[in-house]
Amino acid sequence: VYVLNRQISGLMESGYCEEAFAIYEKILPAGCKPDSYTYLHLIKGFCEGGELAEARKLFKKVLGGEEDHFCGLSKVILYNAMVHGLGSAGLVEEALDLVEEMRGRGFAPDMYTYNSILHSLGKVGKVTEALTIFESMADQGCSPDIVTYNSVISCLGKAGKAKEAFELFEGMRTEGCQPDQVTFNTLISILGKTGELDLALNLYEFMTRIGCEPDVYTYTSLVAGFCRANRIDEALVLSVEMTEKGCAPNTATFNSWLDGLCKGDKVVEAGLLFDKMLLLGYVPD
RNA sequence: GUGUUUUAUU
Numbered sequence: 001v002y003v004l005n006r007q008i009s010g011l012m013e014s015g016y017c018e019e020a021f022a023i024y025e026k027i028l029p030a031g032c033k034p035d036s037y038t039y040l041h042l043i044k045g046f047c048e049g050g051e052l053a054e055a056r057k058l059f060k061k062v063l064g065g066e067e068d069h070f071c072g073l074s075k076v077i078l079y080n081a082m083v084h085g086l087g088s089a090g091l092v093e094e095a096l097d098l099v100e101e102m103r104g105r106g107f108a109p110d111m112y113t114y115n116s117i118l119h120s121l122g123k124v125g126k127v128t129e130a131l132t133i134f135e136s137m138a139d140q141g142c143s144p145d146i147v148t149y150n151s152v153i154s155c156l157g158k159a160g161k162a163k164e165a166f167e168l169f170e171g172m173r174t175e176g177c178q179p180d181q182v183t184f185n186t187l188i189s190i191l192g193k194t195g196e197l198d199l200a201l202n203l204y205e206f207m208t209r210i211g212c213e214p215d216v217y218t219y220t221s222l223v224a225g226f227c228r229a230n231r232i233d234e235a236l237v238l239s240v241e242m243t244e245k246g247c248a249p250n251t252a253t254f255n256s257w258l259d260g261l262c263k264g265d266k267v268v269e270a271g272l273l274f275d276k277m278l279l280l281g282y283v284p285d
Numbered sequence: 286g287u288g289u290u291u292u293a294u295u
Binding site: 001002003005006008009010036037038040041043044073074076077078079080081082083084110111112113114115116117118119122145146147148149150151152153154180181182183184185186187188189192215216217218219220221222223224227250251252253254255256257258259285 | 286287288289290291292293294295
């Protein structure tokens, strides 16, 4: 099963749902038995591939009946994967129903469950609902962790509540939760959208100083922010700094650069950069 | 030995 599971997982990663499922169908004939990993990879892959119906079908097959194949942890992981898949597809109500179902069967939601739900609420703009759950989760035995804070900060930022996002940034520190690279990247991105670019630069320096290395997310947020504000020269300075520090750009970074060049009426240069991007083997999206 | 959650561009 291990080998076949790895194949399923690999095919799913590359978006080959059908092919992955074909491997699954070969498990029994091969004299093996699908295990919880098999179903996790299949359910997760189908969800990511937008094949929710297939994911639901498998989920029901393996957890819908009376039979009990897997240990509690495996079942919680499968529930969490399905909750996340539904939530990411914008089906928050269905995801919440599934959380109720797991509760009813005696499986307490864990950090993954809460964090997935919070993320999907943020994604559909249900900030109030997210905050309610955020504030009550500690009573349910799940104190917010770094992922929770980062997710809710991002959710507030997307809702245009930059002030509240920074209040939560303070809040997490008073609760003894150390901000990490993702926290800073999230905040820098928010500041890039509100146009508070000098504050963004302050945070960029600060994160470095306390040992959080800026990465491609940091630089792409900064470059995009400066381009948005038509401060192309500063975007360029940051781009040079990025490469000097050995941080490789990716397609999103190229998109920001192209955007900045076009905004700066340097369409010819944008064309040249695009050619260079292709030459370097980057795939435009 | 394969395990589910958070951040960037348009």
